[in-house]
Amino acid sequence: MFALGAAVAGDAEPDQRQGEDDDHGFDEERDHDDDHGRQGDDEGEGPGAAALAAAGAVDDIADHDAAEGGAEGGQQGAERPVDQEPGDEADHGGQDRHPPAGGAMGAGGAGKHPDRDADSEVGEKVHVRKPNRPGERASIRHTSSMSEVPEPTHRRRAHTSGRDLERYAGLFAERTTVMRSSAMRDLMAITARPEVISLAGGLPDTSTFPPQSFAAQMTRIAQESAAKALQYGPTEGFEETKDCILEVMGAEGMLPDPDDIIVTTGGQQAIDLVCKTLVDPGDVVICEAPTYPGAVPVFCSYQADVTQVECDEDGMRIDVLEKLLAELRAEGRKPKFIYSVPSFQNPAGVTLSLERRRRLVELAREEEILVVEDNPYGLLRYSGEPMPPLYQLDGGDFVIYLGTFSKILSPGIRLGWAVAPPPVMEKIVLGKQAADLCTSTLTQYFVREYFAERRWQHYVNDLVEIYRRRRDTMIEALRLHFPAEATWTEPEGGLFIWATLPDYIDTNDLLAKALRADVAFVPGQGAYVDGRGTHSMRLNFSGVDEDEIREGVRRIGKVIAEQVELYGTLTGEQRLPEPAEEPEPNVLPFRKAEEA
């Protein structure tokens, strides 16, 4: 899901911002925008989003819950974003009748929701009704038949007053103080306008997936496996799903033991489960600088002490990492894990060199530190030689591997996975049980059907062709339209280019100007925990077509040029607003850091 946003987007953003619901994009921000858009366009659907937005600090979570509640508990869930019950209730209610594979979960809810049976009853009955508000639940709860259920009189839940908010604020767990929504998300509400070219998303182009194929697979599931596909599944995921995962990992030279794999609700949940399993408040987690913006809120919600290690064109600086580890050792501290997106990193687009990969794996072994390898884009390579994943180099002793179907098939199916050594996996499975019992059975069936067609690699190849052209188009446009002082990465794969501007330009403010020119990007600050990144931006080239990429980059280039010129005027320095005539190829944004 802008603060820009969240993530988006904006962010006079302090540090931790938008949680992204999804893998590897500012997808959450995008979703959030959509919420606003919907709210604006269709008043009938607004309340969920409005309430979410108003929920402020719990925004991201609420977003997530609303989505889940909506799916599991019907409309009611979407209406009650801060209230986690609908989904829960549905689960527990269902579970009482159908003990699922993982038996441990019932216990958690049993004492907590004495009224859950009544509630689950509501959940079942309420589906024909208009969404109702929590205030009205009491009356519904004791109603024995549909006919007595009063029609709700208002579309929205009763809004809280300032006093109420204070009361809630007093109830929030300490970790919520680092879970923040973002002003940038407010700004990104504007990107929902159709005239805005958004280079801010992290979105794969799902319009390239053939609808006939989708229809055929879902039909087959409905006809042949409806009852099973609509039932709970094992917490670890179906063996058949794992077979598909083995195929995908095999394409990059990995062959893990299926028992080491857990199917998760998107790659994002895999990050969450790893943290849940490994991180206590105050534990050190190391990641790249910049890092995947969606990982930041996860680390923060587990109250990790996050330290970032500079990247250059070859990915994370392992020499800097070694120094950091030595410093930590001197303090008697040891990181719980090192999080890395080694291939076509989000947001920087850089790829960890083979030499550094080897050294990182070696280091993990020497120091007995886990490396969490997040590899959503590995198969989306447009140039250069394939690079062995850390998991392959290490053999899976000290590397936890995270994968996803989001970028090679669809983010909408919410299917990802984690591969971990057996003792770690055991805990991850327990954590997953507590979180959501199991990953969607229906979408696992979909993946199974889809892979049975034996065309998944063709589809990935098609995507590679499309995205390669889009990447090339964006680089060409950057050379043409960005001023000489700007630098950017030229990724060999993935979805993103990271551009860095002169240090007097704050990309949060630039975004405001860019939005007036009907173009959006993600300011870089979201990729740092310490407020850095204000001179950088992330540009996505996968989600829009080539004409839009050209025009979008041209518009951003224009607003940058205006700021460059203005700064020159203000300081008396002569600066050329025009792009350099001979743009330097392969300009990389990390030089400064290295020199420093």
Next chain:
Amino acid sequence: MKVAVLKGGRSLERGVSLRSGARVEDALERLGHEVLPIDVGPDLVKRLVAERPDVAFVAMHGVGGEDGTVQELLEILGIPFTGPGAAACARCMDKVQAKDAIDEAGLPTPDWFAFSQTAFREFGAADALGRLEETLGFPLVVKPSRGGSSLGVKFARSPGEVPQALVSAFSYDDRVLLERFVDGRELAVSILGDEPLPVVEAILLEGDRYDFEARYEIGRTRFVCPAELGAEEERAVTEAALATYRALGCTGFARVDLILGAEGPWLLEANAIPGLTDTSLLPQAAEAAGLSFEQLVERILDLALAPAAH
């Protein structure tokens, strides 16, 4: 009564506006009104003409909705609307105009200088920076003249930081002001009709004073309402706020922001359409005065329909 709620629009504060609007719609429905929610766009006039609402509740913030543009249209269409009229909105929205009006009314406002981009680009205004920096001292505050919610507001702690702060501020508006920094307590006085509501004090728990984020998040800024003020302080603050409200020609409601320094209140600006979200100050102040959100909304409507309005 048929009430059109105008919200959204294209301003940078669209998100906040949608939240304000949603909350108002909710209250209006509970009050038994017929609600016509409008996300303001090119079809605004057509919709207003077709639907003929009895009154328009303007829940828009920032350029377009808070600067008199929409108000002017409503005045032309003869639809009563909430909040200040077009001229007052335009004055409040533009900090330079507002400070001029406040200053002319003999009210204390921190020293300032205003510049347009043209002044820098075409008339070499940069050469005057040194002199005015001397006058204002450091740190100084750089603000876009028109813009809300602290967007683009930067501190400059030294001369070297001024150009960068100006580049940021100019991202939001073609005119910016450089203002002397005044230290003190950050207070907001909401005025409803002609009545000042209890004073709200914003106490930032962390970070810089001017921080867009903090204003809309639970837990980062602590709001105290009513603010703990001595009787004399409170009188001085509310009188200054009311005088500002009048000097700017506000009617209906507005929120006046000020700093209470050692020498007394310094008026900063007035918000013609203060936020109405869960974390906004006007609803908090109203609640401290014993008004529920519904009562607040009802009172705002009454003011819009009063014969003297607009």
